[in-house]
Amino acid sequence: MAKIHEVAKAAGVSISTVSYALSGKRTISAETRQRIEQAVRELDYRPNAGARMLAGRRTNIFALTEPFRADTHAPAHMAFVLATSIAARRFDYDILLLTEEEASAGMRRVASSGLVDGVLVLDVAPDDERVDLARRISLPSVFIGVPDDHDGLVCVDLDFEAAADLAVTRLAVLGHRSIGLVGHPPVAYEKSNFPPRVRAGFERRAAELGIAAAVALPDQAGQRGAGVRAAVRDLLEGGATALVLHCDDSAHGVVLDELAQQGRAVPGDVSIVSVGATFDTAAFHPPIDSVPLVPQASCDLAVDLAMRLVEGDVVAPGVHLIEPVFHDHGSIAPPP
Amino acid sequence: MAKIHEVAKAAGVSISTVSYALSGKRTISAETRQRIEQAVRELDYRPNAGARMLAGRRTNIFALTEPFRADTHAPAHMAFVLATSIAARRFDYDILLLTEEEASAGMRRVASSGLVDGVLVLDVAPDDERVDLARRISLPSVFIGVPDDHDGLVCVDLDFEAAADLAVTRLAVLGHRSIGLVGHPPVAYEKSNFPPRVRAGFERRAAELGIAAAVALPDQAGQRGAGVRAAVRDLLEGGATALVLHCDDSAHGVVLDELAQQGRAVPGDVSIVSVGATFDTAAFHPPIDSVPLVPQASCDLAVDLAMRLVEGDVVAPGVHLIEPVFHDHGSIAPPP
DNA sequence: TTGAAAGCGATACCAG
DNA sequence: CTGGTATCGCTTTCAA
Numbered sequence: 023m024a025k026i027h028e029v030a031k032a033a034g035v036s037i038s039t040v041s042y043a044l045s046g047k048r049t050i051s052a053e054t055r056q057r058i059e060q061a062v063r064e065l066d067y068r069p070n071a072g073a074r075m076l077a078g079r080r081t082n083i084f085a086l087t088e089p090f091r092a093d094t095h096a097p098a099h100m101a102f103v104l105a106t107s108i109a110a111r112r113f114d115y116d117i118l119l120l121t122e123e124e125a126s127a128g129m130r131r132v133a134s135s136g137l138v139d140g141v142l143v144l145d146v147a148p149d150d151e152r153v154d155l156a157r158r159i160s161l162p163s164v165f166i167g168v169p170d171d172h173d174g175l176v177c178v179d180l181d182f183e184a185a186a187d188l189a190v191t192r193l194a195v196l197g198h199r200s201i202g203l204v205g206h207p208p209v210a211y212e213k214s215n216f217p218p219r220v221r222a223g224f225e226r227r228a229a230e231l232g233i234a235a236a237v238a239l240p241d242q243a244g245q246r247g248a249g250v251r252a253a254v255r256d257l258l259e260g261g262a263t264a265l266v267l268h269c270d271d272s273a274h275g276v277v278l279d280e281l282a283q284q285g286r287a288v289p290g291d292v293s294i295v296s297v298g299a300t301f302d303t304a305a306f307h308p309p310i311d312s313v314p315l316v317p318q319a320s321c322d323l324a325v326d327l328a329m330r331l332v333e334g335d336v337v338a339p340g341v342h343l344i345e346p347v348f349h350d351h352g353s354i355a356p357p358p
Numbered sequence: 359m360a361k362i363h364e365v366a367k368a369a370g371v372s373i374s375t376v377s378y379a380l381s382g383k384r385t386i387s388a389e390t391r392q393r394i395e396q397a398v399r400e401l402d403y404r405p406n407a408g409a410r411m412l413a414g415r416r417t418n419i420f421a422l423t424e425p426f427r428a429d430t431h432a433p434a435h436m437a438f439v440l441a442t443s444i445a446a447r448r449f450d451y452d453i454l455l456l457t458e459e460e461a462s463a464g465m466r467r468v469a470s471s472g473l474v475d476g477v478l479v480l481d482v483a484p485d486d487e488r489v490d491l492a493r494r495i496s497l498p499s500v501f502i503g504v505p506d507d508h509d510g511l512v513c514v515d516l517d518f519e520a521a522a523d524l525a526v527t528r529l530a531v532l533g534h535r536s537i538g539l540v541g542h543p544p545v546a547y548e549k550s551n552f553p554p555r556v557r558a559g560f561e562r563r564a565a566e567l568g569i570a571a572a573v574a575l576p577d578q579a580g581q582r583g584a585g586v587r588a589a590v591r592d593l594l595e596g597g598a599t600a601l602v603l604h605c606d607d608s609a610h611g612v613v614l615d616e617l618a619q620q621g622r623a624v625p626g627d628v629s630i631v632s633v634g635a636t637f638d639t640a641a642f643h644p645p646i647d648s649v650p651l652v653p654q655a656s657c658d659l660a661v662d663l664a665m666r667l668v669e670g671d672v673v674a675p676g677v678h679l680i681e682p683v684f685h686d687h688g689s690i691a692p693p694p
Numbered sequence: 695t696t697g698a699a700a701g702c703g704a705t706a707c708c709a710g
Numbered sequence: 711c712t713g714g715t716a717t718c719g720c721t722t723t724c725a726a
Contacts, residue, residue, distance in 0.1 A: 025720090
């Protein structure tokens with residue numbers, strides 16, 4: 023709990039010199055800087071957060087709003103929270119949590135109390151009420167995800183269309199002429215933003231390449247993945263030699279299990295590519311090729327943009343798309 | 359972004375009166391209070407967080423340290439984070455997230471920078487490194503969970519022994535004389551704190567009542583819950599007429615599925631009670647009686663204690679146990 | 695390259 | 711019951 027005053031005295035300089043030495047906002051002679059750094063170390067000095075917030079223009083805190091919705095997938099969500107925190111720490115920023123009701127009311131609160139420098143918006147819904155709020159408050163905000171109405175907002179997301187495109191292209195290059203998509207349950211195509219984008223990219227690219235494209239949106243409510251199993255059978259009977267998966271963790275497992283039960287080898291008989299997964303597709307047996315949604319990539323970019331906004335730099339509003347990357351784990355091959 | 363000065367002017371009083379009116383630390387005439395409250399509302403005034411931290415003795419922020427361990431169960435963890443946040447808001451406190459490496463280093467950092475008033479420790483391991491840290495820093499801290507060495511620390515947790523005791527007692531009252539425990543995988547009994555406590559409570563109470571008690575700690579690595587299924591078969595063949603479950607979500611499902619396959623009815627042929635679950639056991643088919651671990655209960659108590667510590671009140675160090683509650687969903691009955 | 699001093703916006707003590 | 715004001719610890723402008 024040493025104060026800047028004590029550091030200054032110990033180093034034999036003024037407090038303003040200490041402040042500048044620490045912030046680096048003014049050139050300090052190497053010698054002086056040495057003495058100050060040593061004093062800081064010896065006293066284990068850390069600037070008082072409150073004083074810094076009051077005197078400076080920065081709080082060094084970002085709010086993270088995350089309404090835990092009923093359909094929120096906990097592991098994926100946790101990965102994003104973690105990634106955000108890691109990204110923020112790289113700029114010496116902390117994360118303040120705004121959950122549930124507070125996800126909206128809290129945005130107002132922290133904005134007018136000057137508790138944070140900006141807001142990171144997680145778990146974005148198509149008709150998210152935080153869209154209006156973000157426009158109303160004076161704080162910079164960055165959405166991790168894309169609401170339907172995002173005029174003037176800064177959003178970050180994986181380029182899901184390009185991801186599906188990439189998956190289809192890789193399969194086409196190997197010679198596949200008929201590909202199936204195992205998607206989320208139908209409801210996800212109304213309540214979420216990205217499933218339709220995957221589907222669109224899938225269908226568009228297939229059309230461009232003159233490839234047969236079939237889509238199955240199995241309901242996952244069935245026992246033991248009955249819906250998913252039926253979807254797989256339908257797609258294969260329809261002539262598909264490859265499957266693109268855009269579904270959750272367990273559905274991936276069910277697909278592999280169904281193929282195994284049918285005695286079809288991966289990738290010998292059927293090729294598989296996962297799109298937009300946040301879990302580790304290499305952990306399956308066999309490992310599955312993937313064009314993943316990488317939380318750290320999204321959150322790094324989001325925090326970068328938030329920092330720029332805090333600095334007062336101009337940031338183009340709109341959706342900042344992250345380029346998809348293909349991860350090869352050996353689950354695709356030419357069709358039999 | 360109105361300031362206290364403007365509120366004072368608008369209400370025709372001094373700033374100290376405004377401050378006292380808001381904090382309630384001094385009696386204000388009803389009339390004056392009215393005018394101030396109106397001014398506050400009209401200007402949408404909120405005290406500046408930085409100024410408050412600097413001038414007052416409080417930051418109104420708690421740090422929440424949560425190292426996302428490899429074996430952290432995401433949904434349960436999320437429930438605790440959420441519950442902590444809700445509990446804190448009731449005292450007008452916010453939650454600052456300290457994740458991963460920062461879970462420890464961050465404790466030091468926020469302590470010496472005066473960013474928070476206290477630390478809530480989540481996801482506690484038996485040999486948690488944050489134990490030493492908590493003793494070293496000057497901030498109040500409350501552990502949600504119990505480390506092996508908790509001398510002088512304030513900890514909060516469900517009374518797992520009493521929970522198992524309660525489950526056994528209920529079954530004994532109905533006439534069961536042989537009960538089986540389906541537990542976590544063996545490794546959990548070394549790496550976690552509470553599984554042994556459930557086991558101990560289970561065995562002790564059974565011994566007291568002269569009831570046969572068998573324990574199975576199935577490995578969950580097997581395909582389709584093979585380990586859990588084998589455990590259920592063993593216990594029933596051993597004569598058990600009731601099962602106490604202390605295992606994860608999916609293992610619960612497997613137990614029910616195995617019983618169904620064996621053609622045994624619940625609770626007609628076999629009674630079942632879940633102990634220490636954080637998920638909704640009433641959602642199974644059939645619904646399962648439960649002595650749950652309720653995140654909100656733990657976190658409410660933890661925040662209560664943290665508040666008392668912040669206020670300077672004396673809080674008895676040691677483990678503050680939460681009394682278990684039995685939730686009846688109709689899955690227990692007299693033995694056949 | 696460095697120092698002195700004016701705030702930042704509340705809280706809470708000392709008066710009245 | 712209400713007001714004036716010292717104070718919190720730092721950042722940053724103005725001077726040297």
